[in-house]
Amino acid sequence: MKNFIAFIVGLIFAMGLGISGMTQTQVVRGFLDVFGDWNYSLIGVMAGAIFIHSIFFYFIKKKSSPLLDSKFHLPTRKDLDWRLITGAGIFGIGWGWAGICPGPGIVAMASGNMDIIIFIAFMLVGMGLFKLIENKIK
Amino acid sequence: MINAIIGGVLIGLAVSLMLLFNGRVTGISGILGGIIRPQKNDLYWRVFFIGGLLFGGFILQYLRPTAFIQLSSALRVDYMIAGILVGFGTLLGNGCTSGHGVCGISRLSVRSIVATFTFIIFGIISVLIFKLVRGSL
Numbered sequence: 001m002k003n004f005i006a007f008i009v010g011l012i013f014a015m016g017l018g019i020s021g022m023t024q025t026q027v028v029r030g031f032l033d034v035f036g037d038w039n040y041s042l043i044g045v046m047a048g049a050i051f052i053h054s055i056f057f058y059f060i061k062k063k064s065s066p067l068l069d070s071k072f073h074l075p076t077r078k079d080l081d082w083r084l085i086t087g088a089g090i091f092g093i094g095w096g097w098a099g100i101c102p103g104p105g106i107v108a109m110a111s112g113n114m115d116i117i118i119f120i121a122f123m124l125v126g127m128g129l130f131k132l133i134e135n136k137i138k
Numbered sequence: 139m140i141n142a143i144i145g146g147v148l149i150g151l152a153v154s155l156m157l158l159f160n161g162r163v164t165g166i167s168g169i170l171g172g173i174i175r176p177q178k179n180d181l182y183w184r185v186f187f188i189g190g191l192l193f194g195g196f197i198l199q200y201l202r203p204t205a206f207i208q209l210s211s212a213l214r215v216d217y218m219i220a221g222i223l224v225g226f227g228t229l230l231g232n233g234c235t236s237g238h239g240v241c242g243i244s245r246l247s248v249r250s251i252v253a254t255f256t257f258i259i260f261g262i263i264s265v266l267i268f269k270l271v272r273g274s275l
Contacts, residue, residue, distance in 0.1 A: 013164065016152060019145040024205065048150060091231055095235075099275075
């Protein structure tokens with residue numbers, strides 16, 4: 001059942017990305033191109049998603065557990081460390097460079113676009129590299 | 139803009155379902171990262187989630203193929219370098235646009251707010267440099 005929910009969540013998430021235009025690199029880079037021809041639709045996506053999820057989060061967190069698990073798996077850390085900032089910075093550079101982040105990249109692979117498939121393949125390489133050195137930078 | 143908001147609402151509903159039923163944050167980089175080196179009894183929901191994203195992609199490709207028109211002057215090598223940076227950076231920084239940007243900000247997590255601010259700033263710088271070097275996006 002958890003697997004089914006995860007599948008449905010992925011499906012709805014993909015629809016949201018597709019309808020909002022986030023599966024197009026020019027829309028994402030257009031948002032980051034604040035000194036050029038600025039496209040602010042990413043703000044609409046973030047605002048819509050955060051508005052809805054904030055309300056749901058407020059009510060869901062009052063429950064003692066989720067419907068299909070014994071406990072919530074939420075991050076508890078509050079410290080700002082160098083990994084968070086450096087990681088976000090490195091991600092940001094890559095995000096602007098190609099205009100793709102993990103979600104839209106996976107969804108857009110379905111279009112068969114070779115650039116995007118290669119992006120995701122190299123993203124997995126980047127993730128693998130991190131896993132290799134993870135213990136050394138803790 | 140209305141499509142952007144509708145899409146955002148769908149994303150908000152999707153991540154809320156994940157929290158309500160599975161008690162999980164819908165952070166796509168983290169979910170993928172957990173597939174690369176899976177822990178016991180923690181693999182299948184991740185694979186099904188990614189399967190749902192891909193299946194959604196195929197439905198979009200069928201119903202709304204314009205969602206995948208890409209206009210970019212980026213070269214193949216740009217996608218390779220950017221891919222590595224995104225993969226490494228999201229795992230080092232514990233999240234991407236979905237986990238930090240949507241889920242984290244909705245929880246008012248200071249870490250996520252700082253991370254989102256950081257990757258947007260660096261994204262803006264990256265786009266700026268790309269335009270300076272290549273002449274166009």
